[in-house]
Each structure stands twice: as C-alpha cells, then as structure tokens.
Amino acid sequence: MTRLRFAPIAAALPATVPFVGPEALERQSGAPFRGRLGANENGFGPSPRAVEAMAQAAAEAWKYGDSDSHELRGALSALHRIRPENIMPGEGIDGLLGLLVRLTVAPGETVVTSDGAYPTFNYHVAGFGGRLHKVPYRDDAEDPTALIAAAHDRQARLVYLANPDNPMGSWHSGRRIAAMLDELPGTSLLVLDEAYAEFAPDDAIPEIAAEDPRVIRLRTFSKAYGLAGARVGYAIGPAALIAGFDRIRNHFGISRISQAGALAALQDRDWLEQIRNQVAAARIRIAAIATENGLAALPSAANFVAIDCGRDGAFARALLDALARDGIFVRMPGVAPMDRCIRVSCGPQAELDAFAEALPKALQSLG
Amino acid sequence: MTRLRFAPIAAALPATVPFVGPEALERQSGAPFRGRLGANENGFGPSPRAVEAMAQAAAEAWKYGDSDSHELRGALSALHRIRPENIMPGEGIDGLLGLLVRLTVAPGETVVTSDGAYPTFNYHVAGFGGRLHKVPYRDDAEDPTALIAAAHDRQARLVYLANPDNPMGSWHSGRRIAAMLDELPGTSLLVLDEAYAEFAPDDAIPEIAAEDPRVIRLRTFSKAYGLAGARVGYAIGPAALIAGFDRIRNHFGISRISQAGALAALQDRDWLEQIRNQVAAARIRIAAIATENGLAALPSAANFVAIDCGRDGAFARALLDALARDGIFVRMPGVAPMDRCIRVSCGPQAELDAFAEALPKALQSLG
Numbered sequence: 001m002t003r004l005r006f007a008p009i010a011a012a013l014p015a016t017v018p019f020v021g022p023e024a025l026e027r028q029s030g031a032p033f034r035g036r037l038g039a040n041e042n043g044f045g046p047s048p049r050a051v052e053a054m055a056q057a058a059a060e061a062w063k064y065g066d067s068d069s070h071e072l073r074g075a076l077s078a079l080h081r082i083r084p085e086n087i088m089p090g091e092g093i094d095g096l097l098g099l100l101v102r103l104t105v106a107p108g109e110t111v112v113t114s115d116g117a118y119p120t121f122n123y124h125v126a127g128f129g130g131r132l133h134k135v136p137y138r139d140d141a142e143d144p145t146a147l148i149a150a151a152h153d154r155q156a157r158l159v160y161l162a163n164p165d166n167p168m169g170s171w172h173s174g175r176r177i178a179a180m181l182d183e184l185p186g187t188s189l190l191v192l193d194e195a196y197a198e199f200a201p202d203d204a205i206p207e208i209a210a211e212d213p214r215v216i217r218l219r220t221f222s223k224a225y226g227l228a229g230a231r232v233g234y235a236i237g238p239a240a241l242i243a244g245f246d247r248i249r250n251h252f253g254i255s256r257i258s259q260a261g262a263l264a265a266l267q268d269r270d271w272l273e274q275i276r277n278q279v280a281a282a283r284i285r286i287a288a289i290a291t292e293n294g295l296a297a298l299p300s301a302a303n304f305v306a307i308d309c310g311r312d313g314a315f316a317r318a319l320l321d322a323l324a325r326d327g328i329f330v331r332m333p334g335v336a337p338m339d340r341c342i343r344v345s346c347g348p349q350a351e352l353d354a355f356a357e358a359l360p361k362a363l364q365s366l367g
Numbered sequence: 368m369t370r371l372r373f374a375p376i377a378a379a380l381p382a383t384v385p386f387v388g389p390e391a392l393e394r395q396s397g398a399p400f401r402g403r404l405g406a407n408e409n410g411f412g413p414s415p416r417a418v419e420a421m422a423q424a425a426a427e428a429w430k431y432g433d434s435d436s437h438e439l440r441g442a443l444s445a446l447h448r449i450r451p452e453n454i455m456p457g458e459g460i461d462g463l464l465g466l467l468v469r470l471t472v473a474p475g476e477t478v479v480t481s482d483g484a485y486p487t488f489n490y491h492v493a494g495f496g497g498r499l500h501k502v503p504y505r506d507d508a509e510d511p512t513a514l515i516a517a518a519h520d521r522q523a524r525l526v527y528l529a530n531p532d533n534p535m536g537s538w539h540s541g542r543r544i545a546a547m548l549d550e551l552p553g554t555s556l557l558v559l560d561e562a563y564a565e566f567a568p569d570d571a572i573p574e575i576a577a578e579d580p581r582v583i584r585l586r587t588f589s590k591a592y593g594l595a596g597a598r599v600g601y602a603i604g605p606a607a608l609i610a611g612f613d614r615i616r617n618h619f620g621i622s623r624i625s626q627a628g629a630l631a632a633l634q635d636r637d638w639l640e641q642i643r644n645q646v647a648a649a650r651i652r653i654a655a656i657a658t659e660n661g662l663a664a665l666p667s668a669a670n671f672v673a674i675d676c677g678r679d680g681a682f683a684r685a686l687l688d689a690l691a692r693d694g695i696f697v698r699m700p701g702v703a704p705m706d707r708c709i710r711v712s713c714g715p716q717a718e719l720d721a722f723a724e725a726l727p728k729a730l731q732s733l734g
Contacts (some may be wrong), residue, residue: 003556003580006609007473007495013614021619023433035594042429054425054624058418059630060591062409068388094617106374117727119695127615128374189370213370226429228625240371247373247380248494252388254620257421257595261428 009107009129018123022329025300031327036347036352038329039228040166040196040304043347044278046226046261047271053264054230057257065256072263076234079266084240086210089262091253092219093182093195093233096245100235102217102243103156104189106129112150113160114142116335117166118193120161129155137338140298140306142171148183155187162193164200167333167343169300174206181214189241190215195233196302198272199279200226211238223303224275225265230258279303282346289356293363298341304332306341312341316367322362328355376474376496385490389696402489402721403412403714405696406595407533407563407671410714411645413593413628416585420631423598424624432623439630440505443601452606453577456514456629459621460562460585460600463612465491467583467602470611471556472497479517481509483534483561483702487593488527497524504705507665507673508537515550529560531567534700534710536667541573548581556608558584562600563669565639567589571668578605586717590670591642592632597625614659646670649713660730665708671707673700680706682733689729695722 005011022039026032033361045051070088085105090096097120098323105111113121115134125132133154135146142165153273161180164171177192183188194217197205208215216237232254235242240363265271286305287297296308309316315330320342323330332342342354372378386668389406393399403410414420435558436456444451457463464487472478474496480488482501492499504514509532520527528547531538544559551557561584564572575582585605589595602609604605632638653672654664676683683699685707690697699709711722 001563003553004605006470006611007476010470010611010614015610015612015617016613018436019434019618021431021434023437025434027437035429039431041431045426045429051425053426054428056423057411057596057626058421058425060597060629061418061421063403064388064406064408065593065598066587067384067386068387068391070390070394091617091620095620098617103373103377109374186370187370224432227422228431228619230619231432231622238371243382244373244377246384247382250458250465251384251386253458253462253598254599255625257425257624258622261425323595345387 009127009359013126018119022219024327025324027145029324029337033327033329035328035351037345037351037355038331040226040302040345042223042226042275042303043351044226044275047265047268049268049271050137050225050227050261050265054257054261057260059193061257063256064252065254067251072259074231075263075266080238082210082237082238086236086242088235088242088245090233090245090249090253092222092231093220094120094195096218096233096235097121098127099245099249100191101125101128101130101158101333102248108156108318110154111158111160112147112154112156113176114147114339116277116333117142117160118162118166118172121336137168138271140168140338141165141172143173144176148180151188152185155185157183157187157189159188162195163204164301165198166302167331168306168338168341169298169302169304170303171200171204174203177206178208181208181212184214189367192217194218199276199303200301210236213238216219216241221262223261224272226275227258227261227265227342230261231255232258232262235269279346282352285352286344289352289359293359304345306343308341311340316340316342318366319362322365323358324361326358328358373514376494380493381558383488391692393697401695402695402725403610403710403720404718405698407590407669407712408435408595409590409593409642409670410718411593411642414635415594416635416638417594417628417632421624421628424627428624430623431619431627432565432621434618436621436626439626442630442633444491447603449577449603449713451605453603453609455609455612456621457588457600457602457612457616459598460587460675461487461561461710462598463600463602464488466616467494467558467613468495468497468525469615469648475523475533476524478525479514479521479523481514483700483705486701487535504535507705508532508539511539511543511547512655512701515547518555519552522552524554524556525558526555527558527560527645529562530571531563531668533669534565534698535673535705536665536669536671537707538567538571538668541570543686544573546576548575548579551575551581559584561585562590566643567668577603583608589628589633591639592629593642594625594628597628598622599625599629646713649719652719653713654709656719656726657661671710671712673705673710675708675733678707683707683709685733686729688707689732690725693725695725
C-alpha cells in the first residue's frame, strides 16, 4: 500500500518501544507494584507549593500555555544568572533531545555516545537518521577520553555525556567536563545531560559560560523537583543555538499546568534542599540493603544506586524479574559489564522497606 | 562556526514564530485582555470533573505518565466503537501533525493544503522538508475538488482538510468528505483535521471505517473539552499507520495530569452537551453583534465566527489592532479574500459584552 508507506528514515526504524513503563508492567502482571523504584522518579514528591499551583492552574486549563514560558524562563534566568535568550524550556529532556538532534544532525552524520548510556538519546539520533558511534564505559563511568577520541576519529556532530551518569550513578568533576570542551574537535557540540545535577556534589558541575558555543546543557524538573509526569525540562546554551529551537518546536507544547508547577517548584528552595537530604539518606539505605545481602552498591551522585549483583547480566535479569514478581519495580543497565547490576531508585522509607524485604527472598529464589 | 550550523532542513527554515500568543501580546501592550477571544479556546471551561481529576493527579506528578495512555485510549475506543490499535493519543493535534509529517513525508515530497488553512500544519511540512502546494479557498471554504485535482497533479503524499474549517467556520457534509476518499490518488493520504467536530452538525461528520487506509483523522481535547492548555489530542487511523507513531513519538510525552483530565472530560457527556449549547448561543450572539454594527457574520460550525468587515485585509487588520488596544484579543485569516474578516471565538457573556462594547468604538475610530 503506497499510501501507508513511511518516509525512508521512519521506514528503517524498528517498531520497538524504548522503555516499557511501570503501568504497562502492572497491566501485564495484573498487580500493582508496592515499590516503584525503577524509573528514577522522585517518590518524595514535588513541593506542596507546586502541587497547589498545578491544582489552581487546572481550572485555567482551557487556555493554551504561554508559548514563550516567559515567567518560567525569567525564573530560570535569575537562578542561573544567565539571560533568558540562553534558555529553552521544553517538554522534558526527552523532548529537547529530539529537537536538538533534528536541529543539528543531518541524516548520515555521526553522533558519539557511550554504549549503555541513555537509550532515548540514541532513539532520537536513529529517529532522525543520524549514525551512532558508541564507545565503552570505563570503570562503570562514561569515558571522556574515549568520547573525545571518537569525536575526532569520526568528526562527530554531537557528543553525548550525562553527568552524573545514568544508569551507573558515576560522575566526573566539573573540571574534567570543562576540559573536554577544549579537547573537542571543531565539528562537535557537547550534549551535557545534567538531569541529575541537583543530587551531585557541587564540584561535579562545571562552570561554563552560557554563550560557550561548544556545549548545550540539559536540565529537568522530572528528578529533583519531582515533576516527571508534568514534562518540563530546559536547555542552556548559546543564544544562536537556543533560537534555533523556535524554528521547529511545538510553540504551545508545554502544558499550562506544568509551567505553573515548574515555576512554583523552582521557587521552593527549602523543599529542594530537603529532597536532596532525603535522596542522600536513601542512597545510604539502599547501599546498606545491598551490603546486608552480600552485594556491593556503587557510589552514586544521582537519585538511584546501581547494585553490583556479582554475576553476569542473565543473573541480574533473573533477580530483577524475581523482584518484579514480588511487586518491586527496578531496572538494570542494558550493556555488559554494567548489566551485572540492578538500578534502584531512591524512594520513601516504605518502598525501601519493601525492597529490603523482597531482595533476600529474590536472591534465595535464584539459589 | 561549524559547531552551531544547523542541519540542512532546519537551516533553511525561517526563524519566525507561527503564532504570537495572547500572553506575549499582553506583555507587549502592558495590559491584560478583557476579551480573550482570539485562539478558539473554550472560555466556558473544562468539566469540573476534569478540573478535579487534574487537581488530584497533581499530587502524583512525580510519576511519569502512562506511556500507553491505556485508560484514555480505552475510553476513546469505547466512545468511537473502534479498537485501541486505531487510536494514537498525542500532545495535541499540533504534536500529532508533526509526527505524521515526519512519519510519512520524505524531504521534497509534495503535500497539498488550502491557502489560508491551518498554519501549524504548514509549519510542520516545511519543518520536515516537504513541499507545500496550496489551492485557493472557494466561497470561504476549503475546496475538496481543487484539493483532489492538485493531489492528482502533484502526486501528493498528504492532503490536508479541516472540517469544520478554521479560520472561516465553514464546513462540508460528511458525504462530501467520504466521497473525497474515492477521488484521492493512490499516493495520497487524507489528513482530516476534526478539531471542531464536536460543534458541527451530525451530518458534517463522515462515517469512515477506522481501518480505511486512505485517511487519518485528528481530534482534540483543546476545543469542546476545554483543555487547550493540557495538550492532549488523538489520531484515528488504520492500525498499521497508528503503530508507526511508536517509532518516533516521545513515549512518555503526555503529561500525567493531562491524561487524567482528558479521561474525566471525556466521561462527562452532560458537560460536553451544555458546552455545545453555550457555543451555539455564543455564535448567535456574535452574529448579532456583527449585524448591529453593519457587518456580516459568516455561518459557522465551529466555536468561533468569522465576521466579514466588508473591506480589504488592511481594514480588518486595523480593526483588529483597534480592538486589541481596547483589550479585545481576536485573530484574522492570513490570506485574501478571507482576510476581509476577523475571527471571534465563542466565550462567556462578559467577554462577548466587552466585544460588543468595543466593536463600534473600534469601527468609529477607523472612520
């Protein structure tokens, strides 16, 4: 049927789905999860001020959202001490990554990332006909040296790095990241995914001028601000690049309610601080649970902990499946040798209690 | 700077913005609008059940939304008596149109629409490198015969038609739309934008099997359901085409709060019915205001009325500007001869009262 043929790039894409969501898994199993610890959501929840702002905004949902996100952009501008022209709000980092690839990568151009890093970035690169080149992790961390070398070899258009890293929780110093900019080839733009930045030590966050033409940074309200379901993130970059998003983005694409929630969340710095503390405590708790079960937790600068299960990917997968059967939703890295781990998101005490109770049973069931 | 160069399609796009939103206009003028009647929003508001559902969902905004929109899809399936596989929810019709063009139109392929029809569709076609061919309106309506002829001449990949039409409010019978499917060339898919369907007479809505491979229909929660700011729409089409969206869409892109609101809005059929009645009454009121001022309202099957100002586009533009200075936000068609009109959205009595008071003053100010 010629009518139902897809355009060439879309026709070549797999029909697979990048992530199966927890609701889909619950429908498959027929039972709700008692520990929702797999998607790096923030189970401590958003600021009550954000919840209140969204509830208020719901009555005004008949209005399209402000296409400029003027107030949110202004607040972000004040927070980061940069001009609004250096900020582009969007429908989460996922949405912004898609726009960035579309804006900058011609079909056939090469993009460099790490084998095992964020799959949704890869999904967008493939989705716009880019060619992915992956370098291995080194010591459970994305490897700046290998990324830079590959960028030179392949004349990469984009180089992706998440700091802190997902799924391992490892991180580099801000100085190492800043040094990467000097090492990049002239063809390459660094895509610095800082989704987990608010959980990281201060010295993991590089000082970079917003107008630096070598990098675009991505931040989100989905993690520390607890608004994953609201779909708001933002990019920070040189004004000439940021302005390019206006050529292709859905100008009225960010929910009005979500804009109100993000603005209120941003202004509640006390809430953010106590979230940071709760997440730090939860990381320690998850590590303790791992140790009690003879497993090793990896250091993490994010709101999750990778637990080394000490065997291969098949074993970790079996453990994950056993946990799921017992109502605990966690995920795991997709690539060896990181796939010896399971990844457990920080969450409230009751959910970590459930994990603590389920883990030894799951391990025992595997013998 | 090679780093900041855009990919070829993006590089060729204009840096202009398709629509300036009312908030941006308010910031320019420094005063809020007292009549927000320009964006075909539904000022009568969403169902209180939808508002309540969104307020409840706000507290759970830390969870990503269900990537399958399972409940919403199920409810839509029941409403339309079609399979969930024939339905794709998305971030409004704007978002779905972008995905559809990306999925089906290769760069350089031709897409047919009407000169003066929905600009955001054109924005997406240009945005993915499609070639637009526009046919004129006929008697203030999109012209099925001309669209079909152009589709044959140009071997069009997509043919866009909105029924009812925006910006004129005109409509065709469902039989005429269904007949278009038989007249389409084998290369073409009809993009039937039914954003305003709930306001139209029953016989304007064609009976089309969901699996008909010749057409994809688009519906929205932004108009009759009063949820423009929530960003939820849906496509109805053959399962093979609908499944294609999974290759490229942002799987977690629809706000969790918005999904809850759309589901609750869909279930409140009484509210929808009274919205229809209020909109019908507002259309009559807007027509009466036009008549009182010596202008002619065009018939409308949508939630807005085009008022023929009896002169040229420059006059209508001046009238629109005079109204804006007096706090009334309306829009107008962008193309002659429809640009002799201004387009006034249906809204609550107080806002129409404000329009009724402002219109004669604005006309008088133009002499």
